[in-house]
Amino acid sequence: xxxxxxxxxxxxxxxxxxVLARVLPPDWEDIARHGPGSDEQTAFxxxxxxxxxxxxLLIPHWPKPYGGQDESxxxxxxxxxxxxxxxxxxxxxYMNVNWVGPVMFKFGTQxxxxxxxxxxxxxxxxxxxGFSEPSAGSDLAALRTAATPVEGGYRVNGGKIWTSYAAQxxxxxxxxxxxxxxxxxxxxxxxxxxLVDMKSPGIQVKPIPALVGQGDIHEVFFDDVFVPAENxxxxxxxxxxxxxxxxxxxxxxxxxYALARRTLDRAVARLKSQGRWDDPVLRDRxxxxxxxxxxxxxxxxxxVDGKARDLPDDAFGSLARVAVVEAENGVSAFLxxxxxxGLLGGDPMQQAHHQRAIAAGVAAGPAEIQxxxxxxxxxNLPREPRAR
Amino acid sequence: xxxxxxxxxxxILAGLDQLLGSRAPAAPTHPVxxxxxxxxxxxxxxxxxxxxxxxxxxxxxxxxLIVERLARLPCALEAAAxxxxxxxxxxxxxxxxxxxxxxPAAAVRHLPMARALLYPRGEAAVLIEIDPAxxxxxxxxxxxxxxxxxxxxxxxxxxxxxxxxLRRRWRIALAVEAAGCMAAGVAAVVEHITTRxxxxxxxxxxxxxxxxxxxxxxxxxxxxxxxxxxxxxxSEADAAIAAGFAQQRIAELTYDLxxxxxxxGLTLEFPLHLWTYRLRALAGELGGATVQSRAAAxxxxxx
Ligand SMILES: Cc1cc2nc3c(=O)[nH]c(=O)nc-3n(C[C@H](O)[C@H](O)[C@H](O)COP(=O)(O)OP(=O)(O)OC[C@H]3O[C@@H](n4cnc5c(N)ncnc54)[C@H](O)[C@@H]3O)c2cc1C
Numbered sequence: 001x002x003x004x005x006x007x008x009x010x011x012x013x014x015x016x017x018x019v020l021a022r023v024l025p026p027d028w029e030d031i032a033r034h035g036p037g038s039d040e041q042t043a044f045x046x047x048x049x050x051x052x053x054x055x056x057l058l059i060p061h062w063p064k065p066y067g068g069q070d071e072s073x074x075x076x077x078x079x080x081x082x083x084x085x086x087x088x089x090x091x092x093x094y095m096n097v098n099w100v101g102p103v104m105f106k107f108g109t110q111x112x113x114x115x116x117x118x119x120x121x122x123x124x125x126x127x128x129x130g131f132s133e134p135s136a137g138s139d140l141a142a143l144r145t146a147a148t149p150v151e152g153g154y155r156v157n158g159g160k161i162w163t164s165y166a167a168q169x170x171x172x173x174x175x176x177x178x179x180x181x182x183x184x185x186x187x188x189x190x191x192x193x194x195l196v197d198m199k200s201p202g203i204q205v206k207p208i209p210a211l212v213g214q215g216d217i218h219e220v221f222f223d224d225v226f227v228p229a230e231n232x233x234x235x236x237x238x239x240x241x242x243x244x245x246x247x248x249x250x251x252x253x254x255x256x257y258a259l260a261r262r263t264l265d266r267a268v269a270r271l272k273s274q275g276r277w278d279d280p281v282l283r284d285r286x287x288x289x290x291x292x293x294x295x296x297x298x299x300x301x302x303x304v305d306g307k308a309r310d311l312p313d314d315a316f317g318s319l320a321r322v323a324v325v326e327a328e329n330g331v332s333a334f335l336x337x338x339x340x341x342g343l344l345g346g347d348p349m350q351q352a353h354h355q356r357a358i359a360a361g362v363a364a365g366p367a368e369i370q371x372x373x374x375x376x377x378x379x380n381l382p383r384e385p386r387a388r
Numbered sequence: 389x390x391x392x393x394x395x396x397x398x399x400i401l402a403g404l405d406q407l408l409g410s411r412a413p414a415a416p417t418h419p420v421x422x423x424x425x426x427x428x429x430x431x432x433x434x435x436x437x438x439x440x441x442x443x444x445x446x447x448x449x450x451x452x453l454i455v456e457r458l459a460r461l462p463c464a465l466e467a468a469a470x471x472x473x474x475x476x477x478x479x480x481x482x483x484x485x486x487x488x489x490x491x492p493a494a495a496v497r498h499l500p501m502a503r504a505l506l507y508p509r510g511e512a513a514v515l516i517e518i519d520p521a522x523x524x525x526x527x528x529x530x531x532x533x534x535x536x537x538x539x540x541x542x543x544x545x546x547x548x549x550x551x552x553x554l555r556r557r558w559r560i561a562l563a564v565e566a567a568g569c570m571a572a573g574v575a576a577v578v579e580h581i582t583t584r585x586x587x588x589x590x591x592x593x594x595x596x597x598x599x600x601x602x603x604x605x606x607x608x609x610x611x612x613x614x615x616x617x618x619x620x621x622x623s624e625a626d627a628a629i630a631a632g633f634a635q636q637r638i639a640e641l642t643y644d645l646x647x648x649x650x651x652x653g654l655t656l657e658f659p660l661h662l663w664t665y666r667l668r669a670l671a672g673e674l675g676g677a678t679v680q681s682r683a684a685a686x687x688x689x690x691x
Binding site for chain 2: 001002003004005009074265268272277280283284285286287288290291292294295296298299301302304305306308309316319322323326368370371372374375376378379380381382383384385
């Protein structure tokens, strides 16, 4: 057991920082303050990702046959920390390298790899994740969007909601349900994954005005949208396995505490410049927020360590998610109480962090679902009887 | 970065488990607020487990692994000061048990059994050797033996290092010990609510209980990993963060654990208090969470 970085890992972190210092434009904060899904940040991601690729930093963790360097998960995570801390200049494209690619390697056909990987490598691909529906959020398996088998593929009808990046996306990673009559069975087994061209006739995208950053949530309507059979990922009935694989990649992919910590560092610098850092109450509260950030960091490191050492998946990812939600909200609560001016135009980056923080406990599966998973899979408590 | 045990660490802990397995802690014959097991204390010390940080190639993290394991026992062993604090100061191996105080005149944890009392005096860490005859036991709900020294007259203070070192290692020791107590307390309550039924189902199947225990599990794991990191880095900031985090969470965690044990949890017969009332004792040490929190802020961001 040890908690240090190798020289090589420390040098990697320095290199990522140096690249960021060189590649991020002077007005980066203006770009970043609207959030990863904003028009500004999406446009910038198409400049940034190719630049990152030129530095060998876009997909180094991918396997060699797919253009990567089989880099360790720790190096990947170090980079993710640095990128998330500055506001994620990969914009929506972080998804591509974190999970779209890895899911393709494992479950995609040769033709799918040839179609979808080149735009990702070119840093020009924007994906969206069409999972949640108006009546299927936490209970994802209740989704109803229908994929009716037709000659050569499927006809999709239904609607998705809360879909991030949908207005910008080229492709939707869509979950839909094969009708019970046609499907192998109902429930999870009747879900299929379709890789849908967002320019297909019958798709309509509506942004949802929200407290979170721009471009973060949309409604997507599917009206008799034809999806060719070759765009189905995996077999019918395999979707749930693929989703679980995907979520494992997704959940460690975002070191949210890194931005929380950086936001806190900035706040303390501002408090000092305002002559307020002598206040012991304020220091106490800043220290508490700091503890939450560091707790979240250590919990996420434990998840990464499990992957690095190839340990069987346990419920620790859920423990870490809860710690991350607490860190995000702890920092944001501290700032809201002691630096409300930051949300009144005083610090756009404070507001940008706030907007990410308030979604932390909901996006990618609510905190309460994580608590359920901890109770059942970590503490082995008896399940709550299911409602019929 | 590697959260797995080294071969050495695994074999040390296996040896410790073997020792603990071969001799169950003495069960109290009458209701007690704390359990002291002098024989077990002696056996652990004799086997060298508390001197691991003094061995070449080993350090405070190895000691922390041992202390966390020992803290899960129902009995209140003095391990943290001996294994984690003393090796960083000029204190000979074997001079133990050691009681840690911020004020030598106050009621101090472990003092009735201690051979040495360690405390800060100005910038220095000072130690006095204790004559047990001069210590009056203090009755308390806290699940540690507490005692008060009759005064410092005639006792020679010896400077053993810097107060900052004492404080830093004490914070680490406190966090590590808290992590062990939390783990054992959570395990005791999980067992209780899994076996006890109400309203036709196990208590543990109620989500209201599950969520709070899940958070207790998160608190326990976060405390543990922060504490182990602090033991490894031995840095001011990490030590203050680990101790402060633990202290900050103790009130909520112990309330929930007590609550889910019902009236039974308020008896001396049910063992839960042996962990919750150690945790509650630790919550107020070194000035409590706010002192640690401000120290963490100062270490991270300066003045
Ligand atoms: C910023 C943002 C971006 C998002 N991006 C996407 C995206 O790109 N693609 C996508 O598919 N989805 C996306 N989502 C949707 C997200 O996955 C859902 O919001 C989430 O799964 C919860 O579903 P819901 O909002 O319908 O909440 P509900 O299911 O209506 O639940 C509401 C609340 O009830 C509680 N709750 C629910 N179930 C339980 C339970 N079993 N036990 C205890 N408490 C419970 C929780 O507190 C939960 O927050 C995004 C959400 C946000 C906020």
